[in-house]
Amino acid sequence: MNWLLPRLTAGVLAMLAGGCAGFLVSNVEHTVVWRVLAGGAIGVALAALLDTARGYRLIEWLRGSQEQQAPRDAGFWGELGYRVERSIRLREQGLEQERLRLEQFLSAIEASPNGVMILDAGQQIVWCNGVAADHFGLDPQRDRRQRVTNLVRSPAFVAYLQQARFGAEPVSFANPRGDGTLSVLLRSYGEGMTLVLSQDVTDRERHEAMRRDFVANVSHEIRTPLTVLSGFIETMGNLPLTEVERKRVLELMAQQTGRMQTLVSDLLTLAQLEGSPRPAADRWVPLAPLLAQVESDAKALSGGNHTIEFAAANGIEIAGSHAELLSAVHNLVGNAVRYTPEGGRITVGWQQQADGSGELSVTDTGLGIAREHLPRLTERFYRVDGSRSRDTGGTGLGLSIVKHVVQRHGAELQVDSEPGKGSRFRIVFPAARVRTLG
Incomplete structure (x- = not known):
């Protein structure tokens, strides 16, 4: 009822004002009462007309977009317009907040x-x-x-x-x-x-398949020498052997034991490479003594059956881990010796590039590798010819170790090979990992 009192007050004032006006303009013969009533009627009509105009302005505003301010009239219509406008603005603010929250939610899902x-x-x-x-x-x-x-x-x-x-x-x-x-x-x-x-889940399935294959391959690689050892032990326990036969059996047992030891060593090396931080870039490894050690081991493995040449690398240093670099080069040269027939040639070279990078290459005149096998050479236990690899004492992990070492040193492994013409493995070190001492 708060809105009624101002309206009644305005109406009474309008009637009095109209009455006074009517009294002044009326003819002399009319009584005072009729003058007042006539003036009041005129006042009421004026008040109603003014009230209608205010209501009409508010209705026109409501029919529009309500983007402009509501009419600021006095009285009931002005108060109503203010309340309606305030309600609309609060609703718009709420809708804008909801829109922003929805956009943020959808952006989070999009990410x-x-x-x-x-x-x-x-x-x-x-x-x-x-x-x-x-x-x-x-x-x-x-x-x-x-x-x-x-x-x-x-x-x-x-x-x-x-x-x-x-x-x-x-x-x-x-x-x-x-x-x-x-x-x-x-x-x-x-x-x-x-x-x-x-x-x-493509990568997950591929990794799961690799894990299953890895477990199966490790089990197979270990089972084979264990089976051989078990058979020899049973033979020595149940059959009388001559001294020559006994020595032969012990020699074969030592070979199988060494094969398992090599496999376990390579597995531990892989686990260490995968679980340790990258080698520091501020520890410099002289290349010449490292290659000299690999050359000595390669010639011992060859037994004089190959021509082995190592290029000079005096003053060349590579930033990284001595043990890892030695393992990578040793595996590459060892594979070259194992898969190169007698009388073949193995060459280890070093070439400094114009951009400061360096290339360590291992080239052989061995059997070579068909093109379809090249993308999978660094997979664990992947063998181009499984029987041939076992005959040469390989574990199937050497090139996988090389790949990890190369990646950990920011380098790149490149392979060029052709069946019957040999292979060439190249490790390309970035310029940041290579320096030459004066």
Whole structure:
């Protein structure tokens, strides 16, 4: 009722003012009462006209966009306009805050490494982030409001979605683009809404396969010499052997024991390389004495059956770990000796490049490697010819060790080979890791 008193007061004042005006302008023959009533009627009409004009201005403002300020009139209509405008502004502020929160939320989902897609009750796409669009081959804008099963037709995905097994384990299927494997999980929320979460598990599956292969290969590599040793032990315990036979058996047992020791040593080396920090870039290793040590071991391994040449590397130093660099070069030269027939040549060279980088190369005239095997040479236990590698005493881990050492020193391993013409392995060190002393 607070709004009524000002209106009554305004009306009474208008009536009195009108009455006075009517009294002044009336004819002499009219009585005072009629003069007052006539003036009051005129005042009421003026007040009503003014009130109507204020209400009309407010209605016109409400019909518009409300971007401008509400009419600032006195009385009821002015107060009403102020209240309405304030309510509208508060609502606009609330909507703007909600819009900003929604944008931040969607931006966070967009930055997720996983795919997120929202489906309505009819399995139509409401929204998806860029990762989900990439996973399913969709267009985030064009494909909205499209039924997802019309666009993603993988049988495993369609069956999973139709069964609506929201609490089940994720389903995996080939990426619709045909270049990997997707894992998809469904979650329900709201009124019939479905959240589709996708993840590219190609690398995970590849690593898991590599882990299984690694365990299988290690088990196989260890089982073979253990089986041989077990057989020899049983032979020595059950059969009478001559001194020559006994020495032969012990010699073979020593070979198998050495093979297992080498395998375990290489496995420990790999584990250390993978679990330790990169070698410091401020510890300089002289290359000449390192190559001299490798040359001595290579000639002992060759037994004079090959021509082995090492280039001079006086004054050359490489930043890194002496033990790791020695292991890498030793593996490369050892492989060259093992896979080069008698009378072949092994050459170890060093070349300083114009940009300050350096190239250490190991070249042989051995059997060579077919092109299809080159990309997989550094995989653990990968052998071009398994039987030949075991005959030469290789563990199948040497080039994997070389790859890790090269990567840890910021270098690059390059391989050139051709069957029947030999191979060339090159380690290219960056300029920051090479220096030449005067």
